[in-house]
Amino acid sequence: MERALLQQIGEGVWEIPAHGAMRVPARLYATDELIDKACEDNAPEQAMNVASLPGIIDAALAMPDMHWGYGFPIGGVAAFDCDEGIVSPGGVGYDINCGVRLMASPLQLDDTASHIRKLLNQLYDNVPSGVGVGGSIYTDERELTQLLLDGARWAVRKGYGVKADLECIEESGRLSGANPDVVSARAMKRGVGQIGTLGAGNHFLEVGCVDEVFDAEAAAAFGLAKGQLTVMIHCGSRGFGHQVCDDALPLMGKAASKYRIELPDRQLACAPIQSPEGQTYLGAMQAAVNYAFANRQVIAHLMRKSFKKVFGGGRNSDLRTVYEVAHNIAKFENHLVDGVEKRVCVHRKGATRAFGPNHPDVPKAYRAVGQPVLVPGDMGTCSYVLAGTDEAMRQTFGSCCHGAGRAMSRHKAQRKAKGRDIAAEMAEDGILLRARSNRTIGEEMSEAYKDVSQVVDACELSGIARKIVRLRPLACMKG
Amino acid sequence: MTRLSENPEWLGHVDHTADECIEVRADSAEALFERLAVGYMLVVADPNGIESRQSWQVQVEAEDQEGLLVRWLSELNFLHQCEHLVFSEFIVTALSETELRAEVKGEPIDLDRHEILAEVKAVTFHHLRLTHAAGEWRGRVLFDM
Numbered sequence: 001m002e003r004a005l006l007q008q009i010g011e012g013v014w015e016i017p018a019h020g021a022m023r024v025p026a027r028l029y030a031t032d033e034l035i036d037k038a039c040e041d042n043a044p045e046q047a048m049n050v051a052s053l054p055g056i057i058d059a060a061l062a063m064p065d066m067h068w069g070y071g072f073p074i075g076g077v078a079a080f081d082c083d084e085g086i087v088s089p090g091g092v093g094y095d096i097n098c099g100v101r102l103m104a105s106p107l108q109l110d111d112t113a114s115h116i117r118k119l120l121n122q123l124y125d126n127v128p129s130g131v132g133v134g135g136s137i138y139t140d141e142r143e144l145t146q147l148l149l150d151g152a153r154w155a156v157r158k159g160y161g162v163k164a165d166l167e168c169i170e171e172s173g174r175l176s177g178a179n180p181d182v183v184s185a186r187a188m189k190r191g192v193g194q195i196g197t198l199g200a201g202n203h204f205l206e207v208g209c210v211d212e213v214f215d216a217e218a219a220a221a222f223g224l225a226k227g228q229l230t231v232m233i234h235c236g237s238r239g240f241g242h243q244v245c246d247d248a249l250p251l252m253g254k255a256a257s258k259y260r261i262e263l264p265d266r267q268l269a270c271a272p273i274q275s276p277e278g279q280t281y282l283g284a285m286q287a288a289v290n291y292a293f294a295n296r297q298v299i300a301h302l303m304r305k306s307f308k309k310v311f312g313g314g315r316n317s318d319l320r321t322v323y324e325v326a327h328n329i330a331k332f333e334n335h336l337v338d339g340v341e342k343r344v345c346v347h348r349k350g351a352t353r354a355f356g357p358n359h360p361d362v363p364k365a366y367r368a369v370g371q372p373v374l375v376p377g378d379m380g381t382c383s384y385v386l387a388g389t390d391e392a393m394r395q396t397f398g399s400c401c402h403g404a405g406r407a408m409s410r411h412k413a414q415r416k417a418k419g420r421d422i423a424a425e426m427a428e429d430g431i432l433l434r435a436r437s438n439r440t441i442g443e444e445m446s447e448a449y450k451d452v453s454q455v456v457d458a459c460e461l462s463g464i465a466r467k468i469v470r471l472r473p474l475a476c477m478k479g
Numbered sequence: 480m481t482r483l484s485e486n487p488e489w490l491g492h493v494d495h496t497a498d499e500c501i502e503v504r505a506d507s508a509e510a511l512f513e514r515l516a517v518g519y520m521l522v523v524a525d526p527n528g529i530e531s532r533q534s535w536q537v538q539v540e541a542e543d544q545e546g547l548l549v550r551w552l553s554e555l556n557f558l559h560q561c562e563h564l565v566f567s568e569f570i571v572t573a574l575s576e577t578e579l580r581a582e583v584k585g586e587p588i589d590l591d592r593h594e595i596l597a598e599v600k601a602v603t604f605h606h607l608r609l610t611h612a613a614g615e616w617r618g619r620v621l622f623d624m
């Protein structure tokens with residue numbers, strides 16, 4: 001995209017004014033360096049396409065980790081009017097409610113360093129991962145229906161976790177609009193066998209430690225201190241969510257014609273929120289959201305089992321859920337629009353909710369600080385815990401970046417990794433790695449990603465989040 | 480009929496930041512659909528060791544040929560992931576603007592003999608291209624990884 005189209009409107013904020021079919025501007029969050037990279041990619045054009053969709057409010061947004069997606073850019077955020085707006089599977093993605101959970105151990109790295117390899121091996125044995133690998137939890141279709149209605153609550157009811165987990169999950173681990181009746185038989189079939197599985201690609205489990213504290217008061221509120229052992233879970237709704245999106249696209253394509261919605265990209269197929277087609281997608285999508293909440297809850301349980309095996313019972317093996325965020329989702333939320341509180345449908349695709357201080361949806365223990373925002377980096381560098389801000393509420397419908405974002409295609413990464421032992425290179429830096437597939441290791445190496453620190457700095461620069469702590473990886477498990 | 484083989488000369492890769500995009504050329508629409516199926520298979524599995532032990536009939540319908548292409552590859556992805564199959568041969572037996580019938584040959588996944596390389600979350604419409612000019616068919620499809 002031509003850089004000349006961009007106008008800088010604030011520190012780390014750029015705008016493409018509405019023109020042509022755009023109903024609102026496109027607004028991009030990036031440092032000078034990141035905006036140059038974004039212009040080499042198609043993400044800005046995709047944000048412009050989103051800006052042309054009916055009922056969009058304020059602007060089509062792209063977070064600092066933006067990159068070329070399909071339909072919406074990855075890092076895309078857009079809010080739509082509930083009466084005049086649309087809902088689009090292209091604004092949610094195939095891996096519905098892909099997300100991250102951060103858990104904190106009472107153990108310190110200094111006391112546990114010699115156990116990290118054993119812990120990684122235990123996780124590798126306990127948590128099913130890799131392509132097409134089935135779950136260790138048996139569900140039939142009747143049980144799956146309950147899971148789709150109740151999300152993480154289903155898992156806690158079944159003994160996979162504790163009630164305190166639910167308080168620290170976005171939406172308490174359940175969306176109430178799930179409708180299993182509109183889910184296809186094929187999606188049900190894909191969903192039955194995959195609960196408690198990590199999957200492949202960029203999904204991971206990571207054992208790390210708090211490496212640097214930027215805001216001691218906020219870190220204390222989140223229960224995080226320097227040297228503390230942490231774990232992160234990154235996965236989503238598995239084949240169930242992929243199928244829900246797949247099923248929706250042809251129906252939404254027809255709906256777009258039926259409701260005379262001009263689509264600049266077929267992958268932006270959509271339907272009015274209030275239409276039967278829109279309601280059908282929302283019911284199935286929310287069921288997939290709940291599937292992912294349950295999946296991460298079961299994996300958290302398997303994490304706890306692994307800690308118990310390595311560190312013994314009692315307090316040592318406690319893992320407290322710090323927070324869990326969704327990355328790929330469309331949700332109804334209240335936001336100020338032209339000074340008036342309004343219920344809108346916020347699409348976040350490769351973006352994280354980042355509600356500011358005193359928001360009622362932030363857990364009480366964190367409310368004075370703001371919502372914890374979890375930003376995993378690549379497997380060889382670091383990750384961040386940020387806090388949502390009032391500025392995010394004003395500028396981005398309470399949204400922020402979701403990760404480092406890829407900088408290199410998978411093929412290019414494979415070429416760069418050829419002949420190298422990436423796991424050995426990481427071990428030299430003190431990071432252990434296990435993966436089911438060697439190809440995944442090459443594709444996911446650090447050089448294939450943007451520098452997460454730059455992405456996070458871009459969020460701070462524009463004020464949409466602030467840094468609380470940095471996490472250093474110690475052991476990483478990939479599918 | 481198109482058989483699975485390593486690095487066929489008619490298959491290309493388009494660089495994409497996050498996902499996997501393949502491009503194929505052929506001298507008929509049927510061969511193009513078969514070759515795109517080979518391209519899909521080479522993304523998800525190492526072709527070595529996959530044998531034509533069983534066959535399955537596949538039938539898909541869509542509103543247009545682009546939609547048909549997405550449905551065809553999505554069907555193979557579903558069979559691969561849910562029925563745990565890998566494929567070695569593709570024979571498109573009937574193809575119109577809105578319907579495709581095919582016979583696919585292969586076998587159930589045996590992890591002792593088959594290496595699974597990657598997971599395709601979905602076959603997308605993004606960047607999709609299907610063209611026919613001067614006797615040559617070209618197709619491009621992007622897989623969400």
